[in-house]
Amino acid sequence: MTASNPSRDESRLVTLDGRRRPGPPALVLVGHGSRDPRALETVRALMERVRELRPGLSVRLGHIELNEPLLTDTLAALGDAPAVLVPLLLSRGYHVKRDIPEMAAAATARTRLAAPLGPHPLLAQTLYDRLVEAGWPTDSDEATRRTSGVVLAAAGSRDPDSAADTRRTARLLADRLGVPVVPAYASAATPTVETAVRALAARGRHRVALASCFTAPGRFATQCAEAAPWIASAPLGAHEAMAHLVLHRYTEALETSVTTAA
Structure with missing residues (x-):
């Protein structure tokens, strides 16, 4: 691999008549917000x-609620510049379908809305890695796998699309682990973690781990981890695969022609 040439890279940003080319749209990470400082x-x-x-790419942060900067303030600071909003959410639901588009529509920035981070194989890879970090064995024999299972703990939503996305993530993780993965929810949907654990036990799966399908620590993540009968993984956090997934959603959105505000 050859090292990049800074002067050459800079020259690409200048037109033949000496004017500076506009840079790529800003990437705005859209977090939910939490009272947990972590x-x-x-x-x-x-x-x-x-x-x-992605050195040189303008990457900003805005929250739906609870934390600063709020998304509305981040968009206001952009003025009429273009931006791609990447929700740090793991499924479709009210925030993705209503809250974020409404905030974008009220701004002067020209925005595109990316898909939520899940479902996607990079999300499943992060979940797998977090389970291994928590103690999930990577060399289990067939007998051990027959008695093992995983509960995929997510926030929960009344939107059926959110549940469908979480089930898809569970299937991707199950394919990676070779054991059943049952979705469970902290609120607004069923089953609960406890109910999912009992369902796995009824199938002879008594060695049950919990995979934390939360972007960051918070009340729901803590609540679900406390209900784990065995190991519980940490939230997804700043795993490298999550950063790649954010950039994938950004690029994906740029390849579409739909803007949410003009």
């Missing part, structure tokens, strides 16, 4: 990883 720290760490992967 959530903001985690999202900022993820933002830094994204910046490391």
Whole structure:
């Protein structure tokens, strides 16, 4: 691999008549917001990883609620500049379908809305890695796998599309692990973690781990982890695969022709 030439890279940003070319649209990470200070720290760490992967790309942060900067303030600071909003959410639901588009529509920035981070194989890879970090064995024999299972703990939503996305993520993780993965929810949907654990036990799966399908630490993630009968993985956090997934959603959105505000 050859090292990049800074002067050559700079020349690409200048037109033949000496004017500077416009840079790519800003990438705005859209977090939900949390009263848990660890959530903001985690999202900022993820933002830094994204910046490391794409030097020169303007990467910003905005929250739907609870934390500053709020998305409305981040969009206001952009003025009428173009931006791609990448929700740090793991399925479709009210925030993706209503809250974020409404905030974008009220702004002067020209925005595109990317898909949520899940479902996607990079999300499943992060879930797998977090389970291994928590103690999930990578060399289990067939007898052990026959008695093992995983509960995929997510926030929950009344939107059926959200449940469908979480089930898809569970299938991707199950394919990676070779054991059943049952979705469970902290609120607004069923089953609960406890109910999912009992369902797996009824199938002879008594060695049950919990995979934390949360972007960052918070009340729901803590609540679900406390109900785990065995190991519980950490939230997704600033895993490198999550940073790659953010950039994938950004690029994907740029390849579409739909803007949410003009």
